[in-house]
Amino acid sequence: MIKIAIIDDEINVRELIKKMLKLISSTYVVVGEAASIKSAKTMLTSCKPDVVFLDIELEDGNSFDLLEQIPQIDFKLVFITAFNEFAIRAFKYNALDYILKPIAPDELKNTLERVKSMVYVEKETKTLLKNLKDNKASTIQKIALKTAKKVHFLEVDTILYCQSDGSYTKIVTEDETILVSKNLKHYQELLPEDIFIRTHQSYLVNKKHILSLENDSILLKNNDVVAISARRKAEIKATLLNE
Amino acid sequence: MYFEFRNMKQTIVALLLLIIVSFNCCNKNTQNNTFTDSEFLEYISDTNLRPSLQKIDSLIKYEDYSDKRRAILFHEKGRLLATLEKDVEAIGSLNEALYLFQKESNKEYLAKTNMLLGDSYAMISKQDTAAIYTNTAYNFFKEIGDKKGEAKTLNSLGHLSFLAGDYNASIAHVKKAIDLQIALNDKETLSASYNNLGFILEQTENYDEAISYYEKAIEINNKIDRLNTNALRNLGYVHLIQDDPKKCIAIYQKALKIEERTEHYLIQQEIYEVLVEAAVKDEDFKSIPELIRKKDSVTQLLTSYESEEKMKLINRKNEQFIEQENLKKELELNKKNKIILGAILSFLLALGLYVFQKNRNSRLELKQQKLELEQKILRTQMNPHFVFNALTAIQKTFFDEDPIKSSTYLTRFAKLVRQNFDVVNKKRITLEEDLDILKNYIETQQLRFENKFDYEINISDDIEVSIIKLPPMLLQPFIENSIEHGLKPKNEKGLLQINITEQEKYTHIEIIDNGIGYNKEKVRDNREHAIDIFLKRLKLRDLGEEKKFSIKALDNNKGTKVSIFLDLRP
Numbered sequence: 001m002i003k004i005a006i007i008d009d010e011i012n013v014r015e016l017i018k019k020m021l022k023l024i025s026s027t028y029v030v031v032g033e034a035a036s037i038k039s040a041k042t043m044l045t046s047c048k049p050d051v052v053f054l055d056i057e058l059e060d061g062n063s064f065d066l067l068e069q070i071p072q073i074d075f076k077l078v079f080i081t082a083f084n085e086f087a088i089r090a091f092k093y094n095a096l097d098y099i100l101k102p103i104a105p106d107e108l109k110n111t112l113e114r115v116k117s118m119v120y121v122e123k124e125t126k127t128l129l130k131n132l133k134d135n136k137a138s139t140i141q142k143i144a145l146k147t148a149k150k151v152h153f154l155e156v157d158t159i160l161y162c163q164s165d166g167s168y169t170k171i172v173t174e175d176e177t178i179l180v181s182k183n184l185k186h187y188q189e190l191l192p193e194d195i196f197i198r199t200h201q202s203y204l205v206n207k208k209h210i211l212s213l214e215n216d217s218i219l220l221k222n223n224d225v226v227a228i229s230a231r232r233k234a235e236i237k238a239t240l241l242n243e
Numbered sequence: 244m245y246f247e248f249r250n251m252k253q254t255i256v257a258l259l260l261l262i263i264v265s266f267n268c269c270n271k272n273t274q275n276n277t278f279t280d281s282e283f284l285e286y287i288s289d290t291n292l293r294p295s296l297q298k299i300d301s302l303i304k305y306e307d308y309s310d311k312r313r314a315i316l317f318h319e320k321g322r323l324l325a326t327l328e329k330d331v332e333a334i335g336s337l338n339e340a341l342y343l344f345q346k347e348s349n350k351e352y353l354a355k356t357n358m359l360l361g362d363s364y365a366m367i368s369k370q371d372t373a374a375i376y377t378n379t380a381y382n383f384f385k386e387i388g389d390k391k392g393e394a395k396t397l398n399s400l401g402h403l404s405f406l407a408g409d410y411n412a413s414i415a416h417v418k419k420a421i422d423l424q425i426a427l428n429d430k431e432t433l434s435a436s437y438n439n440l441g442f443i444l445e446q447t448e449n450y451d452e453a454i455s456y457y458e459k460a461i462e463i464n465n466k467i468d469r470l471n472t473n474a475l476r477n478l479g480y481v482h483l484i485q486d487d488p489k490k491c492i493a494i495y496q497k498a499l500k501i502e503e504r505t506e507h508y509l510i511q512q513e514i515y516e517v518l519v520e521a522a523v524k525d526e527d528f529k530s531i532p533e534l535i536r537k538k539d540s541v542t543q544l545l546t547s548y549e550s551e552e553k554m555k556l557i558n559r560k561n562e563q564f565i566e567q568e569n570l571k572k573e574l575e576l577n578k579k580n581k582i583i584l585g586a587i588l589s590f591l592l593a594l595g596l597y598v599f600q601k602n603r604n605s606r607l608e609l610k611q612q613k614l615e616l617e618q619k620i621l622r623t624q625m626n627p628h629f630v631f632n633a634l635t636a637i638q639k640t641f642f643d644e645d646p647i648k649s650s651t652y653l654t655r656f657a658k659l660v661r662q663n664f665d666v667v668n669k670k671r672i673t674l675e676e677d678l679d680i681l682k683n684y685i686e687t688q689q690l691r692f693e694n695k696f697d698y699e700i701n702i703s704d705d706i707e708v709s710i711i712k713l714p715p716m717l718l719q720p721f722i723e724n725s726i727e728h729g730l731k732p733k734n735e736k737g738l739l740q741i742n743i744t745e746q747e748k749y750t751h752i753e754i755i756d757n758g759i760g761y762n763k764e765k766v767r768d769n770r771e772h773a774i775d776i777f778l779k780r781l782k783l784r785d786l787g788e789e790k791k792f793s794i795k796a797l798d799n800n801k802g803t804k805v806s807i808f809l810d811l812r813p
Contacts, residue, residue: 010635010692012635019639020642082627100631102635
């Protein structure tokens with residue numbers, strides 16, 4: 001049995017998730033609900049949920065305030081959001097789990113399965129949340145990369161390029177190469193497009209680290225050679241030369 | 244049957260034609276790409292410079308060439324511009340070429356481009372920069388073993404050093420060039436180099452050496468029958484400087500003979516001038532009048548028209564001078580008046596311009612503002628937060644297993660979206676239409692908040708809702724605020740009231756809620772943003788309506804009341 005709590009200021013959303021969960025699997029039991037920070041705090045201590053669904057906007061503040069006010073985050077966290085471009089981007093950057101409203105049943109199911117299989121990690125969630133806060137405060141953007149073993153935090157600027165490897169992506173910096181279980185498209189959407197350019201089916205390259213432009217390849221700072229797509233060659237070169 | 248066959252035949256013929264034409268087109272295209280470099284150069288050049296430039300420009304713009312070809316195009320463009328003495332533009336184009344050639348590491352063209360850049364910079368008197376480029380060109384020529392280019396750049400470097408006053412460097416460069424030209428057996432440029440070297444030496448008062456180089460140049464010129472008298476005249480002049488007018492005269496007479504063949508009148512004129520100078524020095528006064536006469540006849544040939552014009556100009560200037568002298572006195576008198584008049588005139592002109600410009604600017608600004616507002620209205624109305632939350636509320640009803648109800652909610656929301664798209668570009672819609680949209684909006688919100696509030700719309704009898712018109716969605720932001728910030732956080736069931744009455748010339752609209760009231764801290768951004776847009780829209784209507792607007796918290800924060808007066812008379 002997995003104990004679930006839902007914190008959202010709209011009753012519709014709470015009802016919807018409850019009803020959907022019932023249909024998905026009987027292993028999920030909703031043990032608590034709340035609409036405000038105040039009620040959420042008491043609910044969390046009394047119900048001890050395994051997983052918490054948490055909307056960003058609450059009646060009396062936002063969910064980050066709530067997370068700062070509770071003594072420990074001894075549950076797995078899934079954010080819910082209707083529309084908040086900033087928040088969605090922040091979740092992606094910080095490898096935090098989230099679902100979108102209206103709620104897609106398979107997304108709900110997959111998220112729960114992923115979260116369930118996670119060995120519980122309070123420290124990790126805390127670092128991710130801290131990074132989210134730091135990213136908000138500073139101009140140096142750090143991206144969280146989750147691998148089986150640990151979470152890596154990389155400054156976006158230090159990434160030389162990303163290379164597609166099936167449904168995985170290799171993130172290459174000058175010091176290390178990290179293999180992450182997300183596809184290249186995910187990172188193309190995530191990384192700032194004024195810095196990163198898709199030069200090839202398999203490559204996303206940081207323009208700042210390009211050393212020189214060869215006929216059908218690009219030489220990077222660490223002497224790695226990255227391919228340029230034959231079909232888009234002219235276009236890519238033009239973009240690179242215009243800068 | 245026969246007819247049909249004919250028809251088919253025609254179609255086939257047409258198809259064949261089409262294929263041939265398209266094939267030809269393709270052919271043409273591929274041809275462009277399979278040119279050798281020299282063929283390509285021929286293809287882009289035209290005997291006339293300007294058409295050639297135009298052709299190159301359009302090729303750069305529209306054709307997808309390789310970097311090398313693009314580079315060659317820029318190089319040619321730069322070369323032509325330099326020939327037309329448009330050196331600044333030439334530099335721009337040559338820099339593009341240089342960049343592309345660098346990527347290709349094409350040394351031959353890197354050399355050429357650098358050389359042209361050097362020349363262009365020299366033309367605009369940037370000798371230092373010119374020297375850098377020319378030097379680079381020189382090194383490239385050397386690297387690829389192009390002796391001719393090497394010599395040419397050395398000569399340029401010599402010239403640049405000469406201009407910079409560094410005669411020793413200048414001499415060294417030209418001497419190097421000479422060595423190369425001897426090896427190449429390139430007589431014509433060798434002669435020019437000898438002459439240059441002589442000239443530099445002459446400036447440093449090394450007359451004997453200068454003479455020997457001039458003589459070398461002359462010897463070559465004679466051998467290859469080169470009709471160029473630079474060296475001869477330079478040599479002659481050195482003799483004159485060295486007080487040997489007789490030698491000077493003899494040499495200049497030779498030069499004159501050559502220039503009479505080339506019909507260079509300007510040079511002939513110069514020669515006669517020197518001959519006169521030499522004759523004076525030689526005290527050979529007898530021949531002077533003859534020389535002057537000859538010179539004059541050359542001058543006449545050269546400038547008969549020009550001098551006529553000049554004389555006219557001088558006469559006119561003289562007349563003007565007298566006139567001016569006369570006017571001066573008058574002017575002195577008028578000066579004061581004129582200053583005052585001028586000041587008034589220029590002030591009026593400036594004022595006129597200012598008013599005109601301001602008027603124009605404000606009209607443009609107004610137009611811009613209206614456009615921006617339109618977009619903002621759409622955005623506040625179709626607030627994404629509202630859209631997705633409403634959709635989620637509808638989704639929730641699916642689980643109530645009442646498909647008729649779910650369908651009603653879904654279609655109502657669809658209607659709201661449609662109405663939004665319909666009205667956003669309209670200036671005015673009837674009050675009836677606007678209220679219909681508001682009802683849809685309020686009812687969708689009611690679904691979201693599980694009937695947390697009721698609503699009523701009260702319209703007094705004298706209001707003709709289907710006739711009076713107003714800008715769309717003026718009221719929506721206030722209703723949104725009432726629901727989202729007043730009624731939603733309230734624990735008990737709330738009420739939203741919209742009252743519409745007629746008050747003299749105004750239509751008076753009140754939006755009243757009994758929610759948690761006006762919490763300035765929390766909802767400031769959202770609420771004020773909506774009010775800003777609303778007020779801007781009223782201001783643009785220019786009816787003074789914005790001055791009568793008010794929003795206030797009801798006593799003890801028992802809700803909020805918005806009061807709007809609109810002048811909706813037709």
